[in-house]
Amino acid sequence: MPHITLGASQLTCPSETLLLDSLLQANLRIPYSCRQGICQSCLMQSLDAKPPALAQVGLKDTLQRQNYFLACRCYPEQDMHITLPNQHGQSINAVVTEKRRLAPDIMQLTVQANGLNFYAGQFINLQRADGLTRSYSIANPPSPDNTLEFHIRRLPHGQFSNWVHDGLAIGDPLTLSQAQGSCYYLPDNPAQPLLLIGTGSGLAPLYGIIHDALAQGHSGDIHLYHGSRDPDGLYLTEELHTLAANVAHFHYTPCLSGEPQASGYAQGRAHELALADKKNLKGWRVYLCGHPEMVNNSQRMAYIKGASLKDIYSDAFVVQQAE
Template identity: 30%
Template sequence: MPELRVGQRRFQVAAQSNLLDALLGNGINVPHSCRAGSCHACLVRCVEGEAHDRQPEALATDKRAEGWRLACQCQVVGDLSVEPFDPQRDGLAAKVMAVDWPSPQVLRLRLQPARPLRYRAGQHLLLWHGDVARPYSLASLPGEDDWLEFHIDCRQPGAFCDAARSLQVGDSLRLGELRGGALQYDADWQTRPIWLLAAGTGLAPLYGVLREALRQEHRGAIRLLHLAHEPAEHYLASELEALAEAHANLQVELITAAQLPAALAELRLVSRQTLALLCGQPKALDSFARRLYMAGLPRGQMFADAFLTHA
């Protein structure tokens, strides 16, 4: 049986064991969330030995060269020594600049990193509060906002969102890996119609992408649809309405779950050049994608980022 080592601790584990399960099963606290290689909460560094990586493309080349792996995607095939990601050593410090509740269930968090962070609208970042980690999409716009902004859905309990409820201005967090995500604005899209379909806090990255498109003076029509459980949860309603008033090519629709079937039925493809960016919980994304496909939008012109359930 392979030997798994973490610091001075040694364990015998079954060959082909999932690395994350082996670590958790032996009392090593490794944050994890999606188990699909998307959230990157379970980063570990291989110090000696090598695991079988089922999804090597999930990490950037430079991260892999440094020995980093996603524990949820690795199998133990031989003796292996690993070092879990340490936010105090490996992460970037950030201070809470502002925290408020734009709706009863959404916490808006603004952070100031210890050094400037290069990112693009639509990316997501791993946030650490103590030993709890969770990826969140950036709602801020690089080069315009002086903070990193995140929208945290607190409708359901979760280790990070429960801890975030008590955050105050001046508190410290740590930042982990910055991820690409599927959502971004491409300057080549200038004249193409764009549909932005968001469910809940799936609005966060699309809010950044929308403002990036408007900053680049997008000339095509932009249609944004925000699905919320109830009207009070359209937490950026005033900001979106102000943007729509300032930009004639932007149409904003705020709908609830009860209004969703009718709203989707009204989606009509007016151009084969239309692009759609979707973000939110998988169930909502499936509804969006099915309707867009039925309306004639090719799947290659849909870009989606699913928000997975809290661990």
């Protein structure tokens, strides 16, 4: 019978009993609801062996790739070390190697950290020595020098963001969590057209995803719409225009929703312009990052226009309330 390890608990689980039932019988607290593989409340992750295929039915491909599975659909086949989502992994020490101002209120923070596996577009919790913690998206694909880039927008009373902008220095330590989230690129369908829509520093994960996709030889069209109210909120525009000039299948549309109109920008909200431009999104993969309302509206509009829900990846940036 397979041995299942969860935290400090070790269980011997019969293969003909659902893993969820074995865990619950052992008085382990596992969230669950529908028991039919639908609600995904009992989502868990295997840290070593691949989970049974049946236990991964209906999960996003990016989650399947990370060995996530549903405990209520899992008849264990082999030994597994499992965990609940986002409760695993030790923290990792990092050192600040660069700070570069991308826009008046956006700082690109580069840190160096060894032994961290991630995909561009996932997010990481950054922690200051006193414990103050915030989540930021990774804006670059894995590189040989083990660096990670983040775009830190200064918030009016943001304790963490103001500290990054004003206090944090090159050489300072930071503690990182393991990478989390399912908003990233997978090279399983290189010809699929991609639509990426971001507002503000929601560009960060998209910037990483685009570079990752291109590095992995993505051949389908890639359309990026980046939106802000005023030109100061758009950044990396030079780099993106250059990329569009050099890569025929990459298309970049910077959008401004505020007044007055400025030349060189599309006028309007990024997601409205992006979705108005596309008649039918059947077969597209859509990435949405930034303001929660934009993300929710776009998700709905993209779905109605034919994109399949499993092909819509989103990351809503929720601003943490200042304590």
